[in-house]
Amino acid sequence: LAKTTQPISMDSYEGQEVNITCSHNNIATNDYITWYQQFPSQGPRFIIQGYKTKVTNEVASLFIPADRKSSTLSLPRVSLSDTAVYYCLVGDISSGSARQLTFGSGTQLTVLP
């Protein structure tokens, strides 16, 4: 069971790039890494997912080193509306799998003006 560790909180200023790192030392071969964003009293929202190397979409990039024991979510040029909790999820939830899902404790990102 892959346990994840994230910083509890981070502060940034508008327009800066923010990098949030998640440690998952016990990641298994079939595990994917997924990041979610959650605003207060709302359900988490998918940001990005990857298995290895680098993945980029319209809102973020995900960097995964070769040993896959950590991953870094990169948010370019954050705005006040990016203030939220960011969760790292490691697990194999593809069809046929019965492995448990592990959300990290989450990182509270606060973007300051």
Added chain:
Amino acid sequence: DSGVTQTPKHLITATGQRVTLRCSPRSGDLSVYWYQQSLDQGLQFLIQYYNGEERAKGNILERFSAQQFPDLHSELNLSSLELGDSALYFCASSVVGLNGDIQYFGAGTRLSVL
């Protein structure tokens, strides 16, 4: 709007009671997941169903049970409720992305046990 519908939005009940939370997944999604989020806590995975069958189990108490029906909606039953069961309960449904499953979460049901 994620396309996942949860009802009711709020539920207030007393200790010892039983409640049922309902979830309608996105059209075409076969997997449904249930999570519990207590105040200022992270998301705790409870259980997953795939096309009507239980697929994965997390830290779900014996007082809790779930099922997924032929029309793919799911219900989470919580019985003998305790004060500590007060939490947000989220349902998610999933579609397989390029790298694995992507979960889409509903807005949640806020349960208050008094």
